[in-house]
Every structure is written in structure tokens, then in C-alpha cells.
Amino acid sequence: MRLAKRIGLIKPSATLAVTAEVARLRAQGTQVIDFGAGEPDFDTPQRIKDAAVRALAAGATKYTPVAGTKQIREAVVAKLKRLNGLDYAPEETVATCGGKHALFGAFQALFEEGDEVVLPAPFWVSYADMLVLAGAKPVIVHGSPEAGFKITPEQLRRAITPRTRGVVLNSPSNPTGAAYDAPSLAALGKVLVESPDVFVIVDDVYEVLYFEGATPPHLLATYPELRPRTLIVNSVSKTYAMTGWRLGYAAGPVEVIKAITTLQGQSTSNPAAVSQAAAAEALAGPQDEIAPMVEEFRWRRDYVVDRFGRIPGVKCVRPEGAFYAFPDVSGLFGRAWRGAPLGNANRVCEFLLAEARVALVAGDDFAAPNHIRISYATSRDNLRNGFDAIEKAVGALG
Numbered sequence: 001m002r003l004a005k006r007i008g009l010i011k012p013s014a015t016l017a018v019t020a021e022v023a024r025l026r027a028q029g030t031q032v033i034d035f036g037a038g039e040p041d042f043d044t045p046q047r048i049k050d051a052a053v054r055a056l057a058a059g060a061t062k063y064t065p066v067a068g069t070k071q072i073r074e075a076v077v078a079k080l081k082r083l084n085g086l087d088y089a090p091e092e093t094v095a096t097c098g099g100k101h102a103l104f105g106a107f108q109a110l111f112e113e114g115d116e117v118v119l120p121a122p123f124w125v126s127y128a129d130m131l132v133l134a135g136a137k138p139v140i141v142h143g144s145p146e147a148g149f150k151i152t153p154e155q156l157r158r159a160i161t162p163r164t165r166g167v168v169l170n171s172p173s174n175p176t177g178a179a180y181d182a183p184s185l186a187a188l189g190k191v192l193v194e195s196p197d198v199f200v201i202v203d204d205v206y207e208v209l210y211f212e213g214a215t216p217p218h219l220l221a222t223y224p225e226l227r228p229r230t231l232i233v234n235s236v237s238k239t240y241a242m243t244g245w246r247l248g249y250a251a252g253p254v255e256v257i258k259a260i261t262t263l264q265g266q267s268t269s270n271p272a273a274v275s276q277a278a279a280a281e282a283l284a285g286p287q288d289e290i291a292p293m294v295e296e297f298r299w300r301r302d303y304v305v306d307r308f309g310r311i312p313g314v315k316c317v318r319p320e321g322a323f324y325a326f327p328d329v330s331g332l333f334g335r336a337w338r339g340a341p342l343g344n345a346n347r348v349c350e351f352l353l354a355e356a357r358v359a360l361v362a363g364d365d366f367a368a369p370n371h372i373r374i375s376y377a378t379s380r381d382n383l384r385n386g387f388d389a390i391e392k393a394v395g396a397l398g
């Protein structure tokens with residue numbers, strides 16, 4: 001079979017691959033604790049499901065405008081005002097099939113062959129592949145564990161060349177959970193203000209999952225002058241436990257929004273009508289379910305950091321947000337398992353899946369080969385049982 005060259009440039013998502021492996025093992029009757037999946041274990045709040053049912057009864061079963069209904073675009077505008085203090089018009093927004101498709105459309109609309117796009121690492125697996133598909137070259141800037149996986153303004157400045165067309169900022173981050181506080185974000189913003197040819201993509205999908213006090217002000221609230229060359233990407237997936245509804249959105253300059261909409265019109269058309277109605281309720285309705293969810297994630301964050309801290313050979317930076325931790329497991333490399341030394345993070349994950357029946361994702365695809373990612377979007381019982389099993393398996397290593 002002859003496939004197009006572009007398909008050879010990308011690989012299956014490492015995180016989705018782990019989810020598929022967990023499903024395969026479970027189908028065989030093997031019990032596995034899943035620390036791989038990047039989705040909240042909570043269910044979509046009832047008020048949102050009710051809104052979807054009402055919308056279906058009212059006929060939300062047809063195509064909608066490609067960029068989304070008036071209702072969802074107005075809900076996005078209201079959310080940006082309520083949470084971020086930012087003023088957008090509905091025409092400056094587009095509803096998409098998940099935040100992922102907003103990013104895909106943005107990269108296609110903005111970048112091309114020869115463009116460099118700065119990607120702070122460790123980064124979410126899909127950024128690099130989606131940039132490559134757009135023809136752009138990801139320029140990877142590593143945030144060190146000592147710096148809490150955050151890049152410094154000096155690193156950002158050094159990475160920007162005359163070919164740099166964009167930068168992607170994701171705070172709190174997948175996979176590390178690292179989040180910039182107000183001064184460190186402002187310091188990056190200052191570099192961006194001084195780099196007028198760089199388009200800024202701000203991926204806010206984890207914005208409410210911040211554990212260190214009040215959410216830091218939005219980059220655009222601090223530097224409104226960046227607004228004409230910034231695209232905000234967000235989605236209801238993580239904030240409202242709505243991963244399966246596939247509803248994301250972007251807000252930014254009208255030309256970029258129109259370009260993303262044209263691309264969407266020639267690929268997916270509008271996102272599902274019923275999901276738009278549900279997401280409008282999510283964004284514009286009462287927000288009471290968020291605070292208890294954040295509290296629960298904070299408890300789990302503390303638990304996970306504490307448990308990793310007690311495993312010899314594992315070092316874990318304390319994340320400030322999201323629902324991930326990203327420990328360094330290189331202290332286990334060289335320990336013997338099944339007659340051979342554990343050589344890399346992939347093998348550590350294989351070992352933990354085989355011996356502890358715990359699924360984790362290796363850091364290689366996040367540009368961090370000494371690390372593994374744990375998603376703690378799972379119950380306290382699963383965390384306790386999973387860590388007990390990990391401790392036992394590591395203790396039994398040669």
C-alpha cells in the first residue's frame with residue numbers, strides 16, 4: 001500500500017496508545033490500574049447533561065454554522081470575560097471538535113515550510129506532530145526539573161531567531177503539571193512583546209486546575225498589546241469532565257479565526273450540535289462543581305508526590321497544576337528485570353505494567369526520556385492500590 005509521505009512524519013499518540021493497551025488487557029480479564037489516561041475520572045455534571053437532553057428535544061440534531069452556534073460563541077465570550085477579564089466579540093471565536101482540533105487548525109492556518117515554532121519541553125505529545133504536519137519545525141526548549149520544568153525568559157529569547165513564527169505556551173502543563181506563576185509568566189510575556197514577528201498560542205485547557213492560590217492573570221490581561229498576535233485555545237474537556245463530547249474553542253484575531261473556520265468547513269464541518277449546547281451550559285451556567293474537583297485534585301497531587309518521594313530511585317518535582325506528575329525514574333535504570341537491566345523509561349513502564357499492573361506513559365514522546373507521566377485523574381483507592389503495587393514491584397527489582 002502506498003501511503004502519503006505526510007503520514008510517515010507522524011506517529012500514534014503515546015498517551016492514546018497506553019489507553020488502548022489498558023483496554024486490551026482489561027478485555028482479556030487482566031485487572032489494570034490506569035494512570036495513563038489524560039481525562040478526569042469525574043462524570044460530566046448533571047446540569048450539563050440535562051442541557052444536552054433539552055437541546056436534543058429542541059432539535060439540536062442538524063448542521064450548525066461551521067464556527068459554532070450564536071449560543072456557544074456567546075458563552076465563550078462570557079467565559080473569557082468572567083474568568084480571564086478579556087473582551088472578545090463572538091466573531092473572534094470559533095467552536096471546534098475539541099481543543100486538539102483548534103490547535104490543529106491554528107497550526108495549519110499560521111505555519112508553513114521553513115517556519116520555526118518554539119515549543120517549551122516537556123510538551124504535550126501532539127504539539128510536535130501537529131507542527132510537523134503543518135510543515136513547521138518545532139524548536140524545543142527544555143525546562144529543567146530544577147526549574148520546575150519551566151523555561152526562563154533567557155531561554156525563550158535565545159530560541160527566537162529570524163525564522164521564528166510562533167511559540168506555544170501551555171500552563172498548567174501536560175505532562176509535567178508545571179504552571180507559571182504571575183511573575184514568571186510576565187517575564188516570558190515581556191520577551192514576547194519584544195519579539196513582534198512571533199505569534200503566541202496559549203493552550204489554557206488546564207487553566208482552572210491550579211493549586212497554588214488564585215489563578216495567575218492571563219498573559220493577555222498582563223500584556224494586552226499581544227492580543228493582535230495571540231490565539232487562546234481552550235476546551236470543556238478537562239474543566240467540566242467532558243472529554244467525550246469533543247468540544248473546544250479558540251479566540252483570537254478575526255483573520256486567524258476565519259482561516260481556522262475555513263479549514264474546519266473543509267474537514268469536520270461544525271462540532272456536534274448537541275455538544276455545542278452542552279458546552280454553552282458548561283461555560284455560561286453556575287460553576288459550583290469546579291472548586292470541589294480542584295480540591296480533590298490538589299489532595300491527589302500531594303498524595304502522589306509523597307508516595308513517589310518514598311520510592312528509592314524516583315525523584316518527583318511537585319507540580320502546581322493539571323492532574324499529572326512527571327517523576328524522574330532514571331535512578332531505576334540499570335536495575336535488573338527479567339534478566340536484563342531496565343534501560344530506559346519505556347522499559348520502566350513495561351516493567352510496572354507487567355509486575356504492578358499499573359499503566360503509565362514513558363516520557364520519550366514528551367521529550368523527556370528519563371521521566372514517566374502519571375495521571376492522577378483516578379480514585380484515591382486506585383492511587384493507594386497502584387502505589388502499593390509500584391512500591392512492591394520496585395522493592396523486588398534486582
Ligand SMILES: Cc1ncc(COP(=O)(O)O)c(C=O)c1O
Nearest residue numbers: 038098099100124174235237248
Ligand atoms: C495540553 C493539552 N492541550 C489540548 C488538549 C486537547 O484536549 P481536547 O481535544 O480533549 O479538548 C489536551 C488533551 O489531552 C492537552 O493535554
